[in-house]
Amino acid sequence: MAHAAAAIPRTSHAEPFIRIDGLNRHFAGGAGVHDLSLDIQRGSFTTLLGPSGCGKSTTLRLLAGLETPDSGSIRIDGRDVTALAPSERGLSMVFQSYALFPHLSVKDNIEFGLRVRRVPAGERRARLNEALDLTDLRGFEARKPAQLSGGQRQRVALARAVVAGHPLCLMDEPLSNLDAKLRHSVRQDIRRLQRRLGMTVIYVTHDQTEAMSMADTVVLMRDGRIEQAASPADIYANPTTEFAATFVGSPPIQMMPPLSGEQAPRVGIRAEDLHLVDPKKGLLTVSVTSTEFLGAETYIYVRATEGDDIIVRAPGRVEPAPGTSFDLDWQPEAAHRFDQKGNRLARHRKTLVPAE
Numbered sequence: 001m002a003h004a005a006a007a008i009p010r011t012s013h014a015e016p017f018i019r020i021d022g023l024n025r026h027f028a029g030g031a032g033v034h035d036l037s038l039d040i041q042r043g044s045f046t047t048l049l050g051p052s053g054c055g056k057s058t059t060l061r062l063l064a065g066l067e068t069p070d071s072g073s074i075r076i077d078g079r080d081v082t083a084l085a086p087s088e089r090g091l092s093m094v095f096q097s098y099a100l101f102p103h104l105s106v107k108d109n110i111e112f113g114l115r116v117r118r119v120p121a122g123e124r125r126a127r128l129n130e131a132l133d134l135t136d137l138r139g140f141e142a143r144k145p146a147q148l149s150g151g152q153r154q155r156v157a158l159a160r161a162v163v164a165g166h167p168l169c170l171m172d173e174p175l176s177n178l179d180a181k182l183r184h185s186v187r188q189d190i191r192r193l194q195r196r197l198g199m200t201v202i203y204v205t206h207d208q209t210e211a212m213s214m215a216d217t218v219v220l221m222r223d224g225r226i227e228q229a230a231s232p233a234d235i236y237a238n239p240t241t242e243f244a245a246t247f248v249g250s251p252p253i254q255m256m257p258p259l260s261g262e263q264a265p266r267v268g269i270r271a272e273d274l275h276l277v278d279p280k281k282g283l284l285t286v287s288v289t290s291t292e293f294l295g296a297e298t299y300i301y302v303r304a305t306e307g308d309d310i311i312v313r314a315p316g317r318v319e320p321a322p323g324t325s326f327d328l329d330w331q332p333e334a335a336h337r338f339d340q341k342g343n344r345l346a347r348h349r350k351t352l353v354p355a356e
Contacts, residue, residue: 107141
């Protein structure tokens, strides 16, 4: 199984803002991270993406200083912070649970960290006003968390991170408690804030939509290791392993039954690259099992003689009757080919032999 070594190739003469080198953290029950190395540039937005137990939250906790690595090192802005306490690392955190004090007002929640650090009143007021404007919380200063919506509470948590003034912000699945509409709205708020302030953000999520829509770099993790680190467009178009291909994308990449003349053990095609054509004019004979109309597009579920349903994405509303026979067709260059170990093989333009 192939693993990417770093989000940013280590050929640059300038040291990255964050450098994680050979990090290991093992637990008795498994999981943790294994020989993890990653470079992250200043001012970038990086998402750690992967299924539960892949090591993404452990990586974030190691960065924050909430976990101690068994081996390896972490450098932030040129400093070795591997053994430093969280308060000494110059970072802020936004949690899934908001972590607001229920008895304090919005204003007091935002200012709490500044008061603990004894920041002068004039500077506190200036930072508070800027954070209220940035997070669209002006007018909510006197409210308690119980009087706010979920999205507003998360914006309070964001405002608290903003007033801290740290160049690095770690976010641990901050939107998972919100409904779909709010997630979309707050997602835009976070990206807008990050760009405006120039913060470096490392964002943990299991939601590929969040990862793909927000990140400059997606770090896909699996079993405590980095599976692939690349831009959202590159990880979608050029997955280095079958796991990356099937995890990133909605619907997931479709793994095809073997075709006559095709030597690759495993071939995957994106749903938008599949087309239904008249019988005897395509590569694979299928029959329609069902359709799913989603407004701007339709998912057409088809099945070959053997195997699971394959999803064909078609624009607009298309409703072929269940049981209708078609051939499935795609361009050779659309095929993602993988060996038996799940590693990517080079694409090719070989003409395939249509199914009999």
